Amino acid sequence: MHRRSSQQHRLLSPAATPSTEFAMAFTSTPRGARLTRLFVSHCLNVWGHPYDCRVNETLTLITAELCANAVTHGRVPGREFHVRLAAEKDGEGLRVEVSGTRAERRPVVVSPAETDAVSGRGLLLVTALADDWGITDRRAGPGKTMWALLSTVRSSVE
Template sequence: MTTNPMAAPTAARTFAMCFTSTPRGARLARRLAAVRLDEWGIPYGTEPHEEITLIVAELAANAVRHGHVPGRDFRLRLQAAPHGGAVRVEVADARAERVPRRPALREGDAGDGETGRGLLLVSELAARWDWHPRPDGPGKTVWAEYALGSRPVTG
């Protein structure tokens, strides 16, 4: 019997892990998310895989840069909805007082500087995103949902 790697899962799939709040931890979060997405049938080299991995990378980098508290980790949680509807990315950090703001692209901003575009990218790639206070301790959770149904898996 042959299985289709692109077939949608019949039940929600979840991956969750804590990472050190360092650039190395953010890179590891991105790499492990990429592996997990491939295992879930969202293959390397496809637009959804690349875009979801970019969302993970941006949210993890923000957790390290803006949500770092010495001695505290950040937490990544990925969840793929059944039947390939959407992938939800959640990144929780320990800083409640530094909350994300909705990005506004001002005229002349495109290409200026190398930082400050993370949430702008997330808002362009995700169907929706937001944040809420972290329910399991101090801090916040920033989340984004990527709609698979609206974008074909192409490679």
């Protein structure tokens, strides 16, 4: 009986329960975007998706593109952008959100044929890599949130 209660205590301790959410504000600079990419990759590694696995590499690249968009097109001087990384409730996916203050500049995905386009290619990558993505109004205050979902369950054929 004593052994069973000891196991219950261990299972309920905070150290035994891995975090499934990371959220932080970063400066709206290229350095802030780089730090975001590093933090997201580190969190994924801690959550059981090693640095060199498909999930970590793919979601880190998606995060880099969304952050580049926030810094390049959504920057308001003196304002930070916010990043949230979370595991889906079913445990079969991860969601990354990048929120900025500017709401009026919505990104547009260019077609691959528009080779002379100045921007928009990053969202082509997001479209190709994410299982789903979109743009919503920011929940807390002015601005918008760009989000992407990535499945952590794929067939072994891929």
